[in-house]
Amino acid sequence: xxxxxxxxxxxxxxxxxxxxxxxxxxxxxxxxxxxxxxxxxxxxxxxxxxxxxxxxxxxxxxxxxxxxxxxxxxxxxxxxxxxxxxxxxxxxxxxxxxxxxxxxxxxxxxxxxxxxxxxxxxxxxxxxxxxxxxxxxxxxxxxxxxxxxxxxxxxxxxxxxxxxx
Numbered sequence: 001x002x003x004x005x006x007x008x009x010x011x012x013x014x015x016x017x018x019x020x021x022x023x024x025x026x027x028x029x030x031x032x033x034x035x036x037x038x039x040x041x042x043x044x045x046x047x048x049x050x051x052x053x054x055x056x057x058x059x060x061x062x063x064x065x066x067x068x069x070x071x072x073x074x075x076x077x078x079x080x081x082x083x084x085x086x087x088x089x090x091x092x093x094x095x096x097x098x099x100x101x102x103x104x105x106x107x108x109x110x111x112x113x114x115x116x117x118x119x120x121x122x123x124x125x126x127x128x129x130x131x132x133x134x135x136x137x138x139x140x141x142x143x144x145x146x147x148x149x150x151x152x153x154x155x156x157x158x159x160x161x162x163x164x165x
Contacts, residue, residue, distance in 0.1 A: 013090035014083070018061040019048035020073060021139045024101035027116040028136060030128075031068060034112040044115070044122070045129040046096075057095040065099065069114060070107025073099045079142035080135065080149040087155055096148075098139035130161050 022029040030044040047068050051060040058076055065073040077098045084092035106114050117125070123133045131153070138149055152164040 014093035015090050016051040016057070016060075016093045016095070017048060018051060018057055018064055018095045018097065019046045019135070020061050020065055020076070020097045020099050021046045021136055022065065022069070022071070022073070022099045022101055023139075024116060027118050028122065029069065029101070029106075030115055030117055030122070030132070031112040032115060032127075034110075043127050043129050044117075044125060045132060046135070049111075051095075057097075061095065061097045061099075068109050068111045070109075071104045072102065073097075074102035075100045077139075077142060077144055078148045079139045080151055082151045082153055084153040085155065096135055096139065098142060131163065134163065 029047065031047055032044050033042065047065050048061070049064045049068075051057060052063075055063070057078065061076055062073045065071055075098075078095060079098050080094075080096040082092075082094040082096060084094060086092060108114055119133075119136060122128055122136065142149070154162045154164060156162055
């Protein structure tokens with residue numbers, strides 16, 4: 001059987017990523033992104049990044065937490081899986097986790113400045129990635145043993161995020 005490269009190119013592909021919201025009492029750890037080539041540049045977001053070759057989502061989430069914060073991720077729970085249609089191929093497949101702060105000192109990376117914020121602060125802050133409050137709500141309501149919530153994001157012609165829940 002001859003392999004048809006045109007069939008593969010027409011298939012929609014997804015780049016896998018992880019995003020983790022670490023909770024400590026009533027505060028969440030966010031990163032103020034300072035790398036110009038990073039999603040959410042100059043904005044506050046959860047901790048995360050690309051899933052590397054050979055990793056599964058939990059391994060990636062734990063690695064990203066360690067690299068970006070110096071912390072060990074405690075009680076990682078997969079709360080949501082988001083299919084993100086960015087209008088081009090490939091799109092993004094985001095695995096959203098919650099985690100609990102257990103102990104340790106923060107160690108900042110070249111990814112950005114780390115900050116603990118209360119949920120109310122996050123909701124009012126002007127420089128937060130748009131869907132962060134929504135995703136925090138999802139991680140708060142998710143319980144161990146629950147299936148992850150499946151979500152689809154689309155972008156309008158005006159590049160506005162639309163959440164299909």
